[in-house]
Amino acid sequence: QLQLQESGPGLVKPSETLSLTCTVSGGSISTNIYYWVWIRQPPGKGLEWIGTIYYSGSTYYNPSLKSRVTISVDTSKNQFSLRLSSVTATDTAVYSCARLFWTSAGTMVYYFDYWGQGTLVSVSS
Amino acid sequence: QSALTQPASVSGSPGQSITISCTGTNSDVGSYNLVSWYQQHPGKAPKVVIYEDRKRPSGVSTRFSGSKSGNTASLTISGLQAEDEADYYCCSYAGSNTLIFGGGTKLTVL
Numbered sequence A: 001q002l003q004l005q006e007s008g009p010g011l012v013k014p015s016e017t018l019s020l021t022c023t024v025s026g027g028s029i030s031t032n033i034y035y036w037v038w039i040r041q042p043p044g045k046g047l048e049w050i051g052t053i054y055y056s057g058s059t060y061y062n063p064s065l066k067s068r069v070t071i072s073v074d075t076s077k078n079q080f081s082l083r084l085s086s087v088t089a090t091d092t093a094v095y096s097c098a099r100l101f102w103t104s105a106g107t108m109v110y111y112f113d114y115w116g117q118g119t120l121v122s123v124s125s
Numbered sequence B: 001q002s003a004l005t006q007p008a009s010v011s012g013s014p015g016q017s018i019t020i021s022c023t024g025t026n027s028d029v030g031s032y033n034l035v036s037w038y039q040q041h042p043g044k045a046p047k048v049v050i051y052e053d054r055k056r057p058s059g060v061s062t063r064f065s066g067s068k069s070g071n072t073a074s075l076t077i078s079g080l081q082a083e084d085e086a087d088y089y090c091c092s093y094a095g096s097n098t099l100i101f102g103g104g105t106k107l108t109v110l
Helices: none
Strands: A003-007 A018-025 A034-041 A048-053 A059-061 A069-074 A079-084 A093-104 A107-115 A119-123 B009-012 B018-023 B035-040 B047-050 B064-069 B072-077 B086-093 B099-101 B105-109
Touching: A003 A093, A003 A107, A018 A034, A018 A093, A018 A119, A048 A069, A048 A079, A048 A093, A048 B099, A059 A069, A079 A093, A107 B035, A107 B047, A107 B086, B009 B018, B018 B035, B018 B086, B018 B105, B035 B064, B035 B072, B047 B064, B072 B086
Parallel strands: B009 B105
Antiparallel strands: A003 A018, A018 A079, A034 A048, A034 A093, A048 A059, A069 A079, A093 A107, A093 A119, B018 B072, B035 B047, B035 B086, B064 B072, B086 B099, B086 B105
């Protein structure tokens, strides 16, 4: 059974950089039919796609966050990571990593089949 | 990239059917057959209930169905049960490997 687990500081100061890691167990991150994604959910609000990475290192970001986001992958550790710079209180959210099943038999499918439990990151001095 | 539009809340009695709409644009919902729907219970990770507009993953109740017309996708839950009470989110592919979520709909089973 695939499992994803987020880890990182639960409190970040304004203007600093938020850093989280997602560790994948029970399966390889180096699989060509999946993408690996970061999503966040501010308290009481909806889901927001942050960005996506392929095991090769190709990345795709939400245009509204693109200038502050970096997602990277470490296939040797079966992990991928998120860095969000210059955070403010509006970046307070539950951050989750997820696996995106993007293709089956040459056809795009594009849905999240596994999620981590999420980790709350608060931005406060 | 604005969020897809969903009603903030819907409600229904046990046994009834409800429909949740998800409106986007011809750059996302209207351009690709790649809308997925997620059920999220409080404190839990989302669970996919519909993908590719209308396909149901194995293990998901046949009471869940999806459809689409133009730029609006819809999720219908028939034979409402208490366990269906949750938040529901739509998500659409928006081209160039980007994604967009809806704002979410709170379903209350009366």
